Amino acid sequence: MNKQSTFFRLLKYMRRYKLLYVCLIITMVVGTFLELFTAWFLSFITNAAVKGEVEAWPSLILLAVGMLFFIALNTYADTYFKQKASLKVRNDIRLDTLDHALRLPQSYYDKNHSGELLARFTSDNQAVGEASGNTIMGLIRNPLLALCAFIYLLNINWPLALISISIGPLMILVGKLFGEAMRKKSIILQESVGSATSFLQDVLGASVLYKIFGLEKKISKQYQQYSAKISEIERSQGKIQGSASATSGSIATLSFMIAILVAGFFVAKGNLEVGAMIAFIQLMNYLVQPFSQLPGLWSSMQQALAGAERIFQIIDAPKEYEELPDQGRAKFFGRLTVSSVGFSYTNSEEDMILSNVHFDVKAGQTIAIVGASGGGKSTLFKLLLGLYSPTNGLIEIDGRSQQSMGLREYRDYFSLVPQETILFTGTIRDNILDGNMAADEASVIAAAKKANAYDFIMKLSEGFDTEIGERGSRLSGGQKQRIAIARAILRDAPILLLDEATAALDNESEKIVQDALAKLMVGRTTLVIAHRLTTVQNADLIVVMENGNLVEQGTHNELILAGGRYHSLYYAQLEEKEGTESILMEI
Template identity: 75%
Template sequence: MNKEGTFFRLLKYMGRYKLLYAGLIITMLVSIVLDLSVAWFLSLITNAAVKLEVDRWPILILMGVGMLICISLIAYFDTYLKQKASLKIRNDIRQDTMEHALRLPQSYYDQHHTGDLLARFTSDNQAVGEASGNVIMALLKNPLLALCAFIYLLSIHWPLALITISIGPLMILAGKTFGEVMRKKGIRLQEAMGRTTSFLQDVLGASILYKIFGLEKKIANQYRQYSSEISEIERSQGKIQGAANSVSQGIANLTFIIAILLAGFFVAKGSLEVGAMLAFIQLMNYLVNPFSALPSLWSGMQQALAGAERIFQVIDFPKEYTELPQESHAKASFSELAVSNVGFSYTDSVDDLVLRDVRFHVYAGQTIAIVGTSGGGKSTLFKLLMGLYIPTTGTIEIDGRDREAIGLREYRNYFSLVPQESVLFTGTIRDNIMDGNPSVHEEQMIAAAKQANAYDFIMKLPDGFETEIGERGSRLSGGQKQRIAIARAILRDAPILLLDEATSALDNESERVVQDALTKLMVGKTTLVIAHRLSTVQNADLILVMENGQLVEKGTHDALLLAGGRYHTLYHSQMEKDEQSLVLEI
């Protein structure tokens, strides 16, 4: 995306608030008139003083007071409108970014760190908002103020005016030269801040880990590197900014000194009044200062465009849904789930498949267990079943229709999930359970908590269902979080239940309670479960054994043991480990 395209996209956001920017243009024009009036007023006072016109002083004082009041009012309204414009643009872009982020495919989140995405919501958004208010209005006002000051200077003394306007092309050239360099530095800075935000998000969410493993010094050193990278870029920006300011101030001061010397010369010759000279000096400020500020403003705009470019990269990423789907409700039932010749590659290349020729059928009411060693493709298969990825080869169909025919949102409404690591949102227990189905009544929510074996521990908490669970449920134990996740799945009441090693991270007592809750949840449901303990899936209607992305065996527990294949090896190996653990405990 080039910077021109980025800028015009920003203009479209600004175009939503035409009246607001019309108000800003009015305050800008009035401000310019008042600025020029100061030069005119200075000329009146000086000439009245030189000519000893004391009787004009009362009216001059009233004029001065009136100008001060007007300048103050315009400054207030101008600042207020700029802030309002900045806030509205930032809010619109934030909302558009969030709506798009919610529609991004899983592949985006697998390829990008959420901390980098967070930086685009925060620091990049802040830079864009600043540019949409203060910076862009200053870029409009300064050249216009300089032009009006030049016209006024022409009316006072045109030779001097021509000399002073020579600053313009030089300042524009300096602004363009340094601005392009600042834009590249701005992109690097925003990217470095994104990486640092990602690192901080990892660290600040893992305080227990770094405390126990003694990683404080290592993390401090890593953060020092990230921070040093940002500092180095900012230092480089400072050098460029300093050079830009030095060049612009040098040009401006040289022009100013030449103009003042010439103005003094013309006053001495009698071709220019003293009041006109003071007005000329004031107007010189309005001519020189806008051009002097141009490199800084230009670099600020370039940095904002760098931030906008990063934001639009998110917004332009292909999305799953055209529009945000309406609140979803689980499907009531289905008859058959068919996985036919499914192969999958994260790179969409048939030469790099992580799943190969996976095929099986699931019928309503069945329990299907998926077992195998780590890296066999079990979790990838679940991602395909949930519609998070599209199979590279083969199809997944529900009642004879694939997800394209059904529609992605409707397809996902057939499923409910209890993941290996409970995903809970900051908020209350009630909020997280009700995420399963926000439209249910209080009695149904309580019934779901009871069925999930969560009600008793919830009621022992000081605030019951209104208890704040902390970030990702940090105030709850692993078993408590998992039972809340089960209660959420109970409320969803989808016909196909996916259990992704839902008890693998729990202690024995918590596992027993959670397993009991899962058993209740599975009643009347079609369940596919990734199992790490084979003893829990002996009653499954069908067991799928996966290894290296392939379905190497399938059948019932008894049939697979009799076959003496891979499942037989896995089962007896796990039984031996369990017996050894039991002996050690005794």
């Protein structure tokens, strides 16, 4: 994406608020007129003073008061409209970015750190908003003011005007040369800030870990490296900005000095009034200042375009849905069929993570997926949930594939209780209602009771209105998992996926959660990833995965009699459990 197309895309957002920018143009024109009027007023009052026209002073005072009032009023309106335009454009882009981010496929999130994405919602968005208000109006206002000042200068003395305007092309050249360099540095800086934000997000979300493991010094040193890189880029930017300011300032000062010397010479010869010279000095400020500000404004615009480019990279990424979907739930389910499914993240036959996985699930059955770590169980769940599409083979529900029914309709068949509980900042009620946002209070309470969560919720000071903190930090692991189960109960989807939902819990919490899961599974088709094979002996079908391949499937008794991989895993776990118990008894 080049900077020109980025700029025109930004203009599309600004065009939504044409009336607001019309108001800004009006305040800009009025402000320019008041600036020129100030130059005329200085000329008039100087000539009156030189000629001793004392009787004109009451009128001049009234004129000065009126001028100050209109300048203050126009400045307020101009600032207000700039801020409003900036806020509206920034808000629109922020909302569009989030709407698109919510429709991005899981593969995008697997490749991009959330902290890097967060930087685009914050610092990049802020830069774009600033450009949509102050920066772009400054880029319009300054040339306009310079042009009007030049026309006024022509009326005073055309040779002086030509000397003064000579600064323009030089300033534009300075802005172009240094602006492009600033844009490149800005892109590098914003990428570095994004990396630092990603690192900080990881660190600030893992306070227990770095405190217990004594990682404070290591983290500090790592962040110093991020900070040093950012500082180095900012110093480089400072050098560029300093060079641009020094160059433009020197050109402006030189032009100003030459023009003043010539103007003074004309006054000394009697070819120019003193008042005209005072007006000329003021107009020179209006001519020089806009051109001297242009390089800085251009640099700010380049930085904003770099931020906009990073934001539009999110908006341009391929998405799963054309529109944000509504929450739904399938009402009828008969059969889930997995036929010769294979999967590769690279879509290459040489990098297959799953190969020829096949099984059949009827409504109401419980299917256990077991095997050693790295066998492909979690990847299979991602395929079942529609987070990825199979590289080959088919996953069908009642004879319909994901592609034929649409992704949202397909996902409506599923509910999930993950191993690592995912809760959002908010209240307990909010998180349970995520299962079914249309549910009433009675349904929320019933779901909590069925999940064995109601009693502990009511012991909290705010009950269902208790704030759970970031990622549920104010709740225990078992409590968080029961909230997740209540959410799944309220969703009431036909197919339930359990991803080792009790793996991280202590024995007491595990028993409570297992009881809640048992209630949730009643009458529901359930697929469960399990490491503890003793918990899935009653499953209707056990699928054994190893190195991405389905090596066995059958009931517990069938697989034990077969004496294969399941038999080895099962008895290895029994021996491990007996060994642990004997050690505990000796202690």
